Amino acid sequence: MPRTKSYDDKIVLERAxxxxxxxxxxxxSVRLLEKEMGINQFSIYSSFSSKKQLFIESIRTYGEHVKKNVYQDLLMEGAGMKELEHYLYRAARKKREPGTSRGCLVVNxxxxxxxxxxxxxREVNGYFGFIRNMLRKVLQTAVAKGEISATTDIEKQSAFFLGVMQGLSVASKTMDPDQLNDFISLAVKQIQ
Amino acid sequence: MPRTKSYDDKIVLERAxxxxxxxxxxxxSVRLLEKEMGINQFSIYSSFSSKKQLFIESIRTYGEHVKKNVYQDLLMEGAGMKELEHYLYRAARKKREPGTSRGCLVVNxxxxxxxxxxxxxREVNGYFGFIRNMLRKVLQTAVAKGEISATTDIEKQSAFFLGVMQGLSVASKTMDPDQLNDFISLAVKQIQ
DNA sequence: TTCATATCTAACCAAACGCTTAGAAACAGG
DNA sequence: CCTGTTTCTAAGCGTTTGGTTAGATATGAA
Incomplete structure (x- = not known):
């Protein structure tokens, strides 16, 4: 019976x-949001309740986004050190042109x-808890593959690489690509 | 001839x-600033021109603050790995009670x-340039002291520790003290 | 004591903020 | 073609934003 929505929650959420x-x-601002999301304030508030709630759902959407577009290789069964190194170097190389390196939304x-x-x-902790678990699993696989020592302290190393990734997010805004590369190369070398 | 100021620019700047x-x-907000600085908006604007300019001078004041209260030991002649490690572990242990870990103002x-x-x-780059130079000098001293290998790549290592410090600022808000300690212990171990 | 000058108080400004609402418009089951 | 329900448009709500201004208040050299 009712009028149908003219927009898709998922799509406008990604824009937000x-x-x-x-x-x-x-x-x-909410004005900027309505402009970029392509719907007006009424629709924003009726779908997402408040600016803060929209932000929280945006963080969750970001979590889904990085699973599909950033950490996809690290999340595949069998991903180990090779994939971790590849991700880190790629992130260090990014320095995107349009947004000029916006870092990680959750770090920001x-x-x-x-x-x-x-x-x-709570959302921030949930996100980093997920990243930490991803790192634990990758490091366990790396041990199983013999890429790193069997005596590797997974807890310590996963905390280390989480810290490095948080640093990388900030550094991507403040360092030039060569510095970033130096930073990552030593972080990766550390585990060997 | 004129009426004298009833406040000290340096003092209110530290509050800002x-x-x-x-x-x-x-x-x-400027209202919060006038409340915390103890002077009213007229005085804020006549002394610091705009909110943004006040912020920029606050960043410079922060630079002076950390030279005196955070990096003082690292800036002393002869400071090497011992002082660097000591600083990093101390920063990882902080987790202050009142402000509940506000990280580094410039990273934020x-x-x-x-x-x-x-x-x-420009201010952010200036600050991190200073930190980087401090790290270079500390690492050079550490080489001279024989604390680390004479073949140490100072450029790479100073980029690494700058990245670690930026990560530490974020991690101090998202990790518990044990994780932070693990993070730092591996960062420090890396150079040996 | 006068007087030019700078600082203070407090009210004020337009614009932007997050959020709400009345009424028109679109839909689908009866 | 009604009718009940939801979405949409667009104007509007009170509050807060960064910043300004008129006039009262100190000050110290002359």
């Missing part, structure tokens, strides 16, 4: 994610919001 | 730095503002 990713949470959020909003902290 | 450090740039700024404002980018 990109707006937050480009500008940060506070610097993103952790830096901007800190611990002042517990709902957002 | 803390407000930006706690809340980020966008989330800091790089993450929040990105490259969208060139005046701020």
């Amino acid at each position: 994610m990109n707006v937050f990713w480009n500008n940060g949470y506070e610097a993103t 959020t952790a830096a901007e919001i800190g611990r002042s909003d517990e709902d957002i902290v | 730095m803390n407000v930006f450090w706690n809340n980020g740039y966008e989330a800091t 700024t790089a993450a929040e503002i990105g490259r969208s404002d060139e005046d701020i980018v």
